[in-house]
Amino acid sequence: MQKLSSNADWATRARAVLPGGGFGNFDPSVFIKSGSGARVIDEDGREYVDYLIGSGPMLLGHDNAEVLEAIYETLPRGLTFFANNATAIELAEEICRAVPGGEQLRYVSSGGEADMYAMRLARAYTGRDKIVKFEGGYHGMSAEAQMSLAPEKRANFPQAIPDSAGIPPSVAAEMLIAPFNDFDYIRSLMAEWGPKVAAIIVEPLQRIIPPLPGYLQLLREEADKYGCLLVFDEVVTGFRLSYGGAQELYCVTPDITTLGKAIGGGFPLAALVASAEIMAHFDKTQVGAEGWLMQLGTLSGNPVAAAAGLKTLEILRRDGQYDTLRANGQRVMNMTRTALDATGFGYEIVGDPTLFEVVFTDAPVRDYRDVQSSNTARATAYNETLRQEGIFKAAGKTYPSLPLTEGDFAITEAAIQKAAADLT
Ligand SMILES: Cc1ncc(COP(=O)(O)O)c(C=O)c1O
Incomplete structure (x- = not known):
């Protein structure tokens, strides 16, 4: 039987031809096979809700008709x-x-x-x-x-x-x-x-x-x-x-x-x-x-x-697009706030509903040094659980997009709750 390609197979091949096994831009252990709407699928067949969206460009999703x-x-x-x-x-x-x-x-x-x-x-x-x-x-x-x-x-x-x-x-x-x-x-x-x-x-x-x-x-x-x-x-x-x-x-x-x-x-x-x-x-x-x-x-x-x-x-340019984008981002911000409030850990959701991130800190975030002196180990753990629970995003940024569906929000909410509950 022909062996299916997996993230691990591709990572082996990538390490031979790419320094560090990657393009330099993202975790080189994941290989994205395809994307549709606000979802991507990797070479292991795992599906994620995508809050990376190509590092920003795919506001309309991966396959806008x-x-x-x-x-x-x-x-x-x-x-x-x-x-x-x-x-x-x-x-x-x-x-x-x-x-x-x-x-x-x-x-x-x-x-x-x-x-x-x-x-x-x-x-x-x-x-x-x-x-x-x-x-x-x-x-x-x-x-x-x-x-x-x-x-x-x-x-x-x-x-x-x-x-x-x-x-x-x-x-x-x-x-x-x-x-x-x-x-x-x-x-x-x-x-x-x-x-x-x-x-x-x-x-x-x-x-x-x-x-x-x-x-x-x-x-x-x-x-x-x-x-x-x-x-x-x-x-x-x-x-x-x-x-x-x-x-x-x-x-x-x-x-x-x-x-x-x-x-x-x-x-x-x-x-x-x-x-x-x-x-x-x-x-x-x-x-x-x-x-x-x-x-x-x-x-x-x-x-x-x-x-x-x-x-x-x-x-x-069409009516309501930016209202939708903001509402989508706001919804993820709100679910994050609810989940993190329950943990008692200090945090700030920094940014705009169209682009934001959680920073674990007890101080206001106004510049680079405020982020640098935040609890980055906690942020790493939080992001790792999100990934395990089906959320695709970069450390440091959450990019909401327009095609997010109710199904996507349900997966997002469950992942955020788990990531918050697992924090130490
Ligand atoms: C604010 C800002 N400027 C410039 C760039 C560089 O753009 P590119 O990756 O297309 O060279 C980026 C990339 O993320 C960016 O976020």
């Missing part, structure tokens, strides 16, 4: 051209309409690339080199973004600590690291360095941590005061917190916005969006060789990705 139809419809016309195509222009128009700070965009293939170009663009526009980044803020894998992303040791602000080997110290020297949500710190940092700062780059909701009231407004004011650009990394929050992203929800408009995940409908497509004046730096005819940023990519504006993204956005 309309998105699939849009993809099938475009496939016979060709897969990629390295040339302008109408679908990607339509998607660009829609993104610029949706994002308050957007007039023009440039496509790239990943959120990390969008962030890398956003920082470079700010440097080109201002003629300055320093970038302010927040400790624990995630902006992809560029050398700049690797500064104080998840530092284990505490350095004095604003010293940047690389979280990756292979980065020259000269990169760290141009980065200024600040604690998120600290009003006084950013004021004093900008008072000292403001005239040399090209950009303040921030996740408007940092990983799961919401901005304190007025904090994003303060960043806007400080950027304006010193003539630097405010970059909102909305790779996660774009088209999730609301259709217009975090900037619409929190009523603060950045100079540059980076987007990914949802706008590609599950395909590798990301973008940076800004005013035409700022984006002129991608056009040599407007700014000359001195001010020009060379930027291109083989798959930029890929028509299949654009078709999936365009249909995804069309569906998200």
